[in-house]
Amino acid sequence: MIHQEIPTTPVVVADVWVSAGSISEPTSGFGMAHFLEHMIFKGTAKLPAGVFDYNIENQGGVSNAATSYDYAHYSITSTNSYLHSSFPQLAEMLLNAAIPDDELERERDVVLEEIRSYNDDPDWVGYQHLVQSIYQQHPYGRSILGNETDIEQHSSSDIRSFHRTYYRPENMTVVIVGGIPVAPALELVKNTFKSDSFQPLSDNNFNLTSRETIVEPFIAGIRRQEINLPRLENARLMMAWIGPGVYDLTTACGLDLLSVLLASGRTSRLVRDLREEQQLVRYICCNFSLQKESSLFTISAVLEPECLERVETAIKMHLQDIITNGISEQELRRAQRLLCNDFAFSTETPNQLAGLYGYYNTITDVELAITYPDQILSFDTQELQKLALLYLSPTQYAVTTLKPSQDFRF
Secondary structure, eight states: EEEEEOOOOOOOEEEEESOGGGGSSSOOOOTTTHHHHHHTTTTTTSOOHHHHHHHHHHHHOEEEEEESSSOOEEEEEETTTTTHHHHHHHHHHHHHOOOOOOHHHHHHHHHHHHHHHTTTTTTHHHHHHHHHHHOOSSGGGGGGTHHHHHHHHOOHHHHHHHHHHHHHHHHHEEEEEEOOOHHHHHHHHHHOGGGGOOOOOOOTTTTTSOOOOOOOOOOOOOEEEEETTOOOEOOOOOEEOOOOOOGGGGHEEEHHHHHHHSSSSSSSIIIIIHHHHHOOOOEEEEEEEESSSEEEEEEEEOOOGGGGGHHHHHHHHHHHHHHHHHHHHHHHHHHHHHHHHHHHEEEEEEEEHHHHHHHHHHSSSSSSHHHHHHHHHHHOHHHHHHHHHHHHOTTSSEEEEEOTTTTOOO
């Protein structure tokens, strides 16, 4: 358990993180981790479907859940006076999910509709094509939601087996942050997550160590693909480079700095040049996504189709300039200041702190969450120039472009 008391607030967040994201799914079970997230809320033998949501809302609380590649997590935000009644209910659902056949069929339609909805979002479609071209052999290259064929095939027994395999004490982190002292918080967790509370493993459970870690190689050359979509007004340009996973957090922090330097704020290189001065793009951003096994550095722009080639060339020129000429002290200080301030702003509430601690403890080590600002401030301009050379080659990347279908233009 991870705990932080904030005595100035009555709000308490209890967040349970499980190392059971989509990379844990078997080859025949794509989309299963996300499907299970839906089924967790369909009740247990003791807690019928809908009762948990009703009880939380009746107490003025909020529940939430999310599934990613590396984890799933479930949280409740409540007051300290209600935590002792609400937290055991959350644990009951996580430990003893019934996953009944009739509820599974109803929820299957909900998940299928969610997939169809995302497939109508051009940015989602473009991103899925991009990661598929990068992670050709790795689970990071598939959709967390799965596809319609995957979801149609999942049975309640398969999802129960996935649940029994991964929703276990050695695979879970409980985070409690807010207006509750450590002693009662620890007592609550001990009484709720007893060893006999977990369902026993059976012969048909998945093997926790069955999937070998796939080391994704750096991209050789340029992997290019073009997607034509109807009802698309502006084109999309999506470029991506592979970065290290959590095994090299120092490099990850440096790539975070480079992403801010390139496209965060009006004075960043790409925004100033391509949007403010040349007006070649409507929008441009840069993002570094830290993942457990292999991270992703992306540059994305919304622009007119006729500007695609020109903007891609300009981005490569900016990268080459950093590699060749480096960056200024002023640029570095600005990027460090923005990231450190963003870290401070993102750790103001119990929800934010619980998310931060749970995320880092699930994919690596919670201590690293606290040292992030120190890591950011430790870089100098030469180190960032070297990282750009190693990871942001203008001749080795993946690019996906989305264009309006030629027979449909606004």
